[in-house]
Amino acid sequence: MSGHLTTVAGVAVDTRHWIGGERVASAATFTDHSPIDGSVLGEIARGTAAEARAAVAAAKAAFPAWAATPRADRARLLHAIADGVERRLEDLAVVETADNGALLRSHRRGVMPRVAHNFRFFADWLLTLDHEDFDTRGHSNHVSWDPAGPCVLITPWNAPLMLATWKIAPALAAGNTVVLKPAEWTPMTASLLADIAAEAGLPAGVFNVVQGLGSEIGDALTSHPDVRRISFTGSVPTAKHIAASAAPNLTPLSLELGGKSPLLVFADADLDLAVELAVEQYDNAGQVCLAATRLLVEESVAEEFTRRFTEKAARLQQGDPRELPTDIGPNIHPRQLEKIDGFVQRAIASGARAVIGGERRAGQFYAPTLLTGVAQDSEIVQEEVFGPVLTLQTFRDEAEAVRLANDTRFGLAATLATGSRERAERVTEQLVAGTVWVNCFFVRDLQAPFGGSRHSGVGREGGTWSFDFYCDVKNTVTAPKGWKDHG
Numbered sequence: 001m002s003g004h005l006t007t008v009a010g011v012a013v014d015t016r017h018w019i020g021g022e023r024v025a026s027a028a029t030f031t032d033h034s035p036i037d038g039s040v041l042g043e044i045a046r047g048t049a050a051e052a053r054a055a056v057a058a059a060k061a062a063f064p065a066w067a068a069t070p071r072a073d074r075a076r077l078l079h080a081i082a083d084g085v086e087r088r089l090e091d092l093a094v095v096e097t098a099d100n101g102a103l104l105r106s107h108r109r110g111v112m113p114r115v116a117h118n119f120r121f122f123a124d125w126l127l128t129l130d131h132e133d134f135d136t137r138g139h140s141n142h143v144s145w146d147p148a149g150p151c152v153l154i155t156p157w158n159a160p161l162m163l164a165t166w167k168i169a170p171a172l173a174a175g176n177t178v179v180l181k182p183a184e185w186t187p188m189t190a191s192l193l194a195d196i197a198a199e200a201g202l203p204a205g206v207f208n209v210v211q212g213l214g215s216e217i218g219d220a221l222t223s224h225p226d227v228r229r230i231s232f233t234g235s236v237p238t239a240k241h242i243a244a245s246a247a248p249n250l251t252p253l254s255l256e257l258g259g260k261s262p263l264l265v266f267a268d269a270d271l272d273l274a275v276e277l278a279v280e281q282y283d284n285a286g287q288v289c290l291a292a293t294r295l296l297v298e299e300s301v302a303e304e305f306t307r308r309f310t311e312k313a314a315r316l317q318q319g320d321p322r323e324l325p326t327d328i329g330p331n332i333h334p335r336q337l338e339k340i341d342g343f344v345q346r347a348i349a350s351g352a353r354a355v356i357g358g359e360r361r362a363g364q365f366y367a368p369t370l371l372t373g374v375a376q377d378s379e380i381v382q383e384e385v386f387g388p389v390l391t392l393q394t395f396r397d398e399a400e401a402v403r404l405a406n407d408t409r410f411g412l413a414a415t416l417a418t419g420s421r422e423r424a425e426r427v428t429e430q431l432v433a434g435t436v437w438v439n440c441f442f443v444r445d446l447q448a449p450f451g452g453s454r455h456s457g458v459g460r461e462g463g464t465w466s467f468d469f470y471c472d473v474k475n476t477v478t479a480p481k482g483w484k485d486h487g
Contacts, residue, residue, distance in 0.1 A: 020058035085193075123173060126174070264414070298396075350378060367388070
């Protein structure tokens with residue numbers, strides 16, 4: 001570590017903010033630790049309201065020119081950023097793994113290529129974004145998408161760069177300027193992205209990154225009167241705080257929040273496939289908002305399902321995420337580990353049985369856990385744990401399966417395993433969820449709407465839905481009369 005640069009997995013990372021095309025330091029810093037071994041990765045500039053205001057001012061100043069930039073030129077710059085991501089894919093992968101503990105092989109093969117795809121997709125979608133004009137009593141209606149203005153994007157730590165670019169790419173494509181506030185536990189790749197964007201030729205002030213701790217900087221961003229959009233992914237309590245902060249300015253919000261999603265396994269399902277889907281929920285050490293953490297299994301196959309599940313789960317290798325054989329890495333932070341263990345131990349004290357797991361392991365690792373004997377109204381069934389912890393309940397028939405699946409305050413996603421197309425259609429129509437997967441999991445096309453119901457969020461992003469949010473959608477109605485130029 002030297003000055004404002006730190007070296008993470010052999011990659012130099014600037015620990016300062018990126019505001020108005022320049023690196024900006026803060027008077028104070030906070031320490032970023034690796035969840036793999038607790039080592040210090042760097043001392044990160046600790047932003048305050050002053051840096052927040054400076055970033056919004058830079059975004060506001062850059063907005064008119066960026067909004068007026070032709071679509072084709074904006075798209076070209078987004079493709080240039082994607083090119084830069086691909087050139088630095090290995091750097092991004094190793095830094096992200098060091099910073100958040102997710103599998104290096106996943107970052108190399110899937111996550112970082114998806115980051116580049118996020119920019120390319122919205123660049124291309126921008127060029128085709130249009131709405132067919134329609135007629136009203138001889139008057140023509142033309143729908144257009146006007147850039148809204150500076151956007152504040154607040155992103156989580158479980159997939160830092162991929163989830164950030166789900167927001168950054170459409171916001172920039174729409175002609176908006178961006179202030180990104182990454183999670184304080186995983187700030188590193190956001191800083192690298194700022195370098196990549198600058199090298200791609202993105203004008204100063206169009207993309208800004210400010211780092212900080214919670215409301216120390218967040219309140220100044222979300223309450224700023226010059227901010228025109230706020231997109232947040234994270235917890236329900238934080239979302240409520242952001243909504244209250246944004247309310248005086250009526251700033252539109254997109255909120256992708258928690259989940260307590262079900263996996264419904266019917267007796268007619270391919271049981272090996274169902275087990276595979278269930279074990280997949282331990283991905284990223286269970287730190288996936290979409291994870292189907294509530295296994296709901298038809299009574300007649302529950303015993304066999306549980307036997308096959310425990311056998312398959314026992315083969316999972318937990319350890320250093322940089323090693324190729326590893327299936328499950330560490331949890332993000334000691335505080336998160338304490339939270340996970342608290343949920344499990346309270347559940348066991350209330351009568352739940354740990355079929356597998358149920359305990360902490362050395363370092364920041366939690367054993368993959370499956371709990372049975374849980375009541376529907378219990379904390380472990382109703383609240384998001386965000387760790388490698390699943391519960392298993394049984395149902396007798398379709399109606400009970402749907403009732404149990406919908407009986408939480410969340411509605412982010414649901415997964416269904418069945419061999420019957422008719423049942424799949426009946427059940428999916430009744431499930432409260434923003435996304436339903438049938439005999440698959442985590443298949444996400446960027447042109448599809450994404451978001452949650454109930455306490456899992458507000459709004460939808462993806463494809464045209466993203467532009468609907470990041471733009472002021474305008475309809476122009478033109479009369480057929482009154483023209484003097486006869487053109």
